[in-house]
Amino acid sequence: MDSSKLKEDFPVLQKSKVIYFDSACTTLKPRAVIEAERQYYEEVSGCAGRSAHALAKKTSELFESSREKVAKFLNAKPEQLVWTKNTTEALNLVIRSFDYSSRKKIATTRLEHHSLILPIMEQQRRGIVKMELMKTNSDGTFDEQEIASAIDRSTALVALHHTTNTTGMKAPLEKIIKIAHENGAAVLIDGAQGVPHSHVDFRKLDADFLAFSGHKMLGPTGIGCLVGKSGAFEKLDSFIVGGETVETVHIGSVQFKKAPKRFEGGIQNYAGAIGLGAACDYLEKIGMKNVEEHEKRMAAKVMDAIHSIPGATIYGAPAAKDRSALVSFNLKGVGKHQVALMCDSYSKIALRSGLFCAQPAMESLGAPQGAARASLYVYNTEKEIETFKETLGKIAKLGK
Amino acid sequence: MIIQLVLFLVLCIVALPIFAILSIFSAKYRALARRALYCVVRKATLRPCETGLDDEIKAQALSGIMRLSPAAAGFVSRNFQAFSFLFTILLIASMALTAQGLYNFAVYGNCNGPEGGFCIYNGLQNPLFLKTPSTLQGIRAGNPNASITVFEFGCYTCPYTQASEDQVLSMLKKYNGSVQFVFKPFPLPNHPHSLDAAVAAACAGDAGKYWEYRAALFANQAYFMEGGDAAFKATASKLNLSGFDSCYDSRKFLAQVQTTLQEGKECGIYGTPTFFVNGKAFVGLDSGNKAEAEIRRLLGN
Numbered sequence: 001m002d003s004s005k006l007k008e009d010f011p012v013l014q015k016s017k018v019i020y021f022d023s024a025c026t027t028l029k030p031r032a033v034i035e036a037e038r039q040y041y042e043e044v045s046g047c048a049g050r051s052a053h054a055l056a057k058k059t060s061e062l063f064e065s066s067r068e069k070v071a072k073f074l075n076a077k078p079e080q081l082v083w084t085k086n087t088t089e090a091l092n093l094v095i096r097s098f099d100y101s102s103r104k105k106i107a108t109t110r111l112e113h114h115s116l117i118l119p120i121m122e123q124q125r126r127g128i129v130k131m132e133l134m135k136t137n138s139d140g141t142f143d144e145q146e147i148a149s150a151i152d153r154s155t156a157l158v159a160l161h162h163t164t165n166t167t168g169m170k171a172p173l174e175k176i177i178k179i180a181h182e183n184g185a186a187v188l189i190d191g192a193q194g195v196p197h198s199h200v201d202f203r204k205l206d207a208d209f210l211a212f213s214g215h216k217m218l219g220p221t222g223i224g225c226l227v228g229k230s231g232a233f234e235k236l237d238s239f240i241v242g243g244e245t246v247e248t249v250h251i252g253s254v255q256f257k258k259a260p261k262r263f264e265g266g267i268q269n270y271a272g273a274i275g276l277g278a279a280c281d282y283l284e285k286i287g288m289k290n291v292e293e294h295e296k297r298m299a300a301k302v303m304d305a306i307h308s309i310p311g312a313t314i315y316g317a318p319a320a321k322d323r324s325a326l327v328s329f330n331l332k333g334v335g336k337h338q339v340a341l342m343c344d345s346y347s348k349i350a351l352r353s354g355l356f357c358a359q360p361a362m363e364s365l366g367a368p369q370g371a372a373r374a375s376l377y378v379y380n381t382e383k384e385i386e387t388f389k390e391t392l393g394k395i396a397k398l399g400k
Numbered sequence: 401m402i403i404q405l406v407l408f409l410v411l412c413i414v415a416l417p418i419f420a421i422l423s424i425f426s427a428k429y430r431a432l433a434r435r436a437l438y439c440v441v442r443k444a445t446l447r448p449c450e451t452g453l454d455d456e457i458k459a460q461a462l463s464g465i466m467r468l469s470p471a472a473a474g475f476v477s478r479n480f481q482a483f484s485f486l487f488t489i490l491l492i493a494s495m496a497l498t499a500q501g502l503y504n505f506a507v508y509g510n511c512n513g514p515e516g517g518f519c520i521y522n523g524l525q526n527p528l529f530l531k532t533p534s535t536l537q538g539i540r541a542g543n544p545n546a547s548i549t550v551f552e553f554g555c556y557t558c559p560y561t562q563a564s565e566d567q568v569l570s571m572l573k574k575y576n577g578s579v580q581f582v583f584k585p586f587p588l589p590n591h592p593h594s595l596d597a598a599v600a601a602a603c604a605g606d607a608g609k610y611w612e613y614r615a616a617l618f619a620n621q622a623y624f625m626e627g628g629d630a631a632f633k634a635t636a637s638k639l640n641l642s643g644f645d646s647c648y649d650s651r652k653f654l655a656q657v658q659t660t661l662q663e664g665k666e667c668g669i670y671g672t673p674t675f676f677v678n679g680k681a682f683v684g685l686d687s688g689n690k691a692e693a694e695i696r697r698l699l700g701n
Contacts, residue, residue, distance in 0.1 A: 337455040338455055341455055341458075342462060342463050344459075345459050345464075346467070394466055394470050398466075398474050
């Protein structure tokens with residue numbers, strides 16, 4: 001995999017020459033994805049599953065073939081994939097419509113994104129569920145004992161990240177899913193930072209639900225997915241109902257369609273779905289194993305670059321092999337926003353700074369005021385990391 | 401807490417007027433000005449700013465300096481709040497000077513006050529907007545029937561009026577028969593004894609030696625500005641001006657001088673000397689030469 005060559009596929013990088021280290025927020029889009037969206041709007045622009053004219057048929061064909069592509073990308077079946085707006089909507093869909101009639105506990109961790117922890121907190125506020133936090137260590141690692149003690153026969157759902165957006169570290173999903181299933185609990189995985197950066201085999205993962213966004217994996221904004229095991233969707237009540245979610249409607253009675261259509265109310269984001277299909281094609285072409293390899297290499301380089309700065313603090317476990325190419329850090333004597341702003345104005349390096357929509361996570365990692373974050377992807381190169389290191393070194397001196 | 405608040409407040413205070421002025425010319429600064437205003441209001445009411453504007457300004461400034469010299473950037477970074485204070489003081493000082501300039505502009509017609517010189521507000525002051533005097537009241541010389549009338553609004557204690565005196569005398573000598581010349585005293589209020597000098601010159605004129613006395617006034621401006629009454633009287637005595645002291649002490653011609661001063665204000669005079677050559681105005685240091693050139697042009701020379 002040649003990142004320098006891949007760069008040519010990204011119009012933003014060709015136009016602005018930015019060093020884009022903010023892929024955990026959103027990734028840049030390759031020409032193939034932009035072209036797929038353009039093609040839908042310019043050549044088709046119909047609605048799927050409703051009208052019978054040629055444009056509508058073409059739309060249905062493109063829309064459903066995209067579903068197949070994305071499902072195949074995760075080794076899932078097309079009927080297991082529900083289109084959503086983004087990961088947030090997919091997580092809300094499961095947490096808010098899950099059947100809590102016999103079990104009321106949701107186990108999660110402090111390391112989660114607000115999009116996962118807030119719906120749980122909301123359900124708890126309404127008295128629908130009780131939130132149980134699996135204790136994690138200050139370096140973002142898990143304690144097996146704690147996992148076992150947080151999940152029991154009253155647990156309805158275990159909801160947690162695949163990879164965090166604060167440290168880039170992966171949760172020990174195999175163990176957690178095993179314990180959850182042994183206790184009869186369903187598992188919801190926030191794959192927003194996992195699916196784009198590592199090879200995720202949904203069947204092998206054995207989770208009940210997996211949520212992720214298109215825009216974090218080179219796809220368009222406004223499109224996400226919820227993938228569910230066969231039968232898992234039966235545990236969910238309706239979420240957003242409307243056009244195309246029903247077989248028949250009479251005043252007083254309604255017969256809903258089966259998943260995934262039951263959860264796709266109204267006209268869908270066809271262009272987004274088609275664009276996400278193109279993004280999956282693009283990533284397949286690179287190969288997710290290659291993406292993982294590249295990320296590991298980049299993670300090690302970025303960690304080394306930051307470690308070389310005296311007084312720098314990296315949050316999470318120090319070993320790079322546990323991470324995707326995402327590192328949150330602070331420099332001594334220089335504010336997080338200053339670091340990000342100066343990287344931008346001095347070297348056109350795009351970083352994020354703040355709490356990353358994960359305030360409890362940052363608190364538990366020992367950065368209650370937040371940090372700066374570098375998150376890399378397929379288009380980033382070692383040369384860019386060198387520039388980052390040099391820039392960071394100069395900025396760090398300002399704090400002395 | 402208070403110190404920290406003040407430290408952060410200063411950046412917003414500096415930013416607000418700068419962005420407010422820039423926003424007149426470019427929409428992109430309007431959002432920044434709004435953020436700065438929000439910041440000032442928040443900080444002034446002991447609430448956090450949260451706009452990140454101070455961080456952005458600091459980052460932009462330090463990045464620029466870092467490109468030139470990382471060591472200098474480090475120095476500025478370590479003393480950033482001190483620099484912010486310095487800029488705030490400079491801002492307040494410049495605001496005070498601006499206010500002074502506006503006051504001078506309103507009172508003396510020039511932001512530098514009586515000394516004159518380049519003034520940014522002078523864009524508003526254009527000789528084209530001046531009104532030609534409608535009366536011949538003043539010190540008159542030359543041919544009353546000439547086709548060219550030259551008015552001069554001048555102050556006996558003004559160095560620019562003094563500097564133009566050679567051109568005035570040259571004009572009167574060269575074009576005496578072709579030009580009617582009217583000098584209208586326009587004593588600048590901030591020059592010491594400028595009004596007294598105008599009154600004294602009028603008294604000298606009453607005694608028949610205006611031009612001699614005028615020459616003496618311009619020959620040693622500092623002497624009159626420092627010496628006042630005694631200097632005026634001593635000069636009159638040297639010129640043997642009979643009745644000068646009683647004329648001067650009684651302020652006999654004060655009303656006449658005030659009339660030309662008022663006339664000058666109505667004409668929009670904003671600096672001395674101001675010449676009008678058949679209605680065309682010339683203002684300031686080089687105006688005498690320009691007026692003479694205009695006379696030459698009108699005479700076809």
